[in-house]
Structure formats: C-alpha cells, structure tokens
Amino acid sequence: MTRPMDPEPPMQALQTMTDRIRHHDAQLRGFLERRAPGHGEELAQEVWLRVARAAPDCPTDAAFRAYAFAVARRLLIDHHRRRSARVQLVPLEGGMDPRGHDRPDGALAAAEVLAVVEATLEAMKPELAEVFRLRTTTELSFKDIAARQGVSINTALGRMHQAVGKLHAALAARDHLPEAPEPSVPTRGVTP
C-alpha cells in the first residue's frame, strides 16, 4: 500500500537553493552574530529554515541574498524583543554591544546608549516616544497602540518609524551604531 507523499521540489531548484544557502551562510551568520552575540548560529538556521519553506522564486543570486537578509532582519527584531520582554533588569549581555561585545567597556557603552535613548525619547513628540516604548517594551500590537492613541494604524506605524529614525540618528551621531546597513543596493529579479 502506498501513502500519499508531499510533492518534492524539483531537484534542480533544491540544488540551487542548497548551493545558495552554502554560498551566503557564513556572511549571514556573521551579520546575525554581530547583532545578536551568541545567537548568530541559531538565528541563521531559523532564517534558512524559513527561506527553504517559502522557496521564493529568486532568479538571481543577489535577489536570493536580499530575500534572506530581509528575513534575517525581521527575525533579529523578534529575537531582541522577546528577550527584552523576559528581562526585568538591565542586562549587559545578550544584545548587541554597539561597539563590540567583547570590549571591557560594555557596561559603559550600555549606559551611554541608555542615556542617548532616554534623552532622544524625551526630546521627540510624546506620541512618537509612546509608540516606540509601547511596541518595544510591551506586548501591545500597533493596532492596540493605534486604538489607545485614537489614530489609524498607519499613523501609529508612521510614528514608530519616525521615532526609530530619530533614535538611529542620535545613536549614529555618537558612534553607537554598527557599520552601514547591508545590502544597500535594491535588488531586482525576485518574483513571488
């Protein structure tokens, strides 16, 4: 008796995806490890798992790489938010030390980052700061926050983006952010 089997992807496509994963794996792990010290390996595995499941139709290698890094960035945010939600006290490990996690002045760097974040949140419009605080430190969704502020969800999303932009600029001005984001060049050739 035979039982139905899941359709297998074409051997050629599998070969291509495996090759592509091998090709980009080291760079992706390094990217993730710098932003989540000690978790690069597990996050990279999760990225490749999701990419394999989605099996995006990426005609070019550059398109495949862009897709994988997009998924990686999304996972990074989720990783840090989940960890942050569990921690009750200020940890000096587990997140990315903005200037290198093995530096002896990690605690000082964290204190400086906190000072910049607090000062920037204080200086921006309260409604922007509120969206950032609520979305990064509580389980409230953007929909919940929008309802709480009495605005549309797009307004809440725009406020989050503005707050993040201001914080990013403030931290970059004080050399607390890593190298320029990658990849920076738009990639063509990915089709759903």
Add this chain to the structure above:
Amino acid sequence: MTPPCPHAHTTTVAWLYGESPDDGHDHALHVATCADCQATAALHADLIATTAPVLPAVRTTTGPSAARVARHVGARVLVASVLAVAAALAVVLGGTPGAGSPATTSAPVAQAPHGAPARGAAVDLTTPDDLDLRLDALQGEVAALSLDFASL
C-alpha cells in the same frame, strides 16, 4: 525622481514586527526588491539590536518622565492651593459659618475621598493616573466647597 515606496513607513514596519498576514511571505519578496523598504528594515533591525540591552530600562520609564510628572504635579497642586485660599477667603469674607461647618480652612481638603491627603506635598506619587484621580477629587471638593461658602 521616484516617489518613496508607500510601504516603507507602514506595511513594512508592521511586517518587521511580525504584524502582517500570512506570516509576511509575500511582503518579504517585496522588501527584497525595494530599496526604501530594505532601508527601513536595516534601520529598525540595527536600532533594535543596538538598544536591546537597555530596553528593559526604557520600559521602567514608560509614560511621562519624572520631570514631566513633577511639573504636572506642581501645576495641579498650585491650582488646588489657589482654590483652597479662595475657599478660605470666602469663609472670612462671607461671614461666620453655621453649625457643623468646617472650623479650619484645611478641613474641607481633608474630606477628599479615597484618603487623599490634605496637602499636595504629601501626595503619594504612585502612578500619574492615580495621581490625576486624586487631584481631580481634591480639586472637585475644594471647588464645590468654595461655591458653597460663596453662596452663604
């Protein structure tokens, strides 16, 4: 000049924080091909990674800052004090209160509900909302009494 992608400040932000339908597979394809949305993804991911170690500390200050709360409290206590003085003047200028009326100017304030203290300086700074409720009750009591005294 190409207009910015309309998703960069909206849909992509929602997608980055896990709030998109179908687990965001389709939108991941868009992000992979859109320079604006890739920039958004990089901005948010790097910012969250950089601030992750201090986010729990940020959480503890959610809401108005201590300075703002202090300014707010100061203004509210000032209003309450002015109303209390007005009530006292009403007592003095309006004649002798009848039997059962408060004997001192602070007595009406002491009748504030929920155990609110008579003086603003002794307010228990629990939460801003709680504080607002208490100060609202305090002001309401004083205002009502001052009107009562004025009509005597």
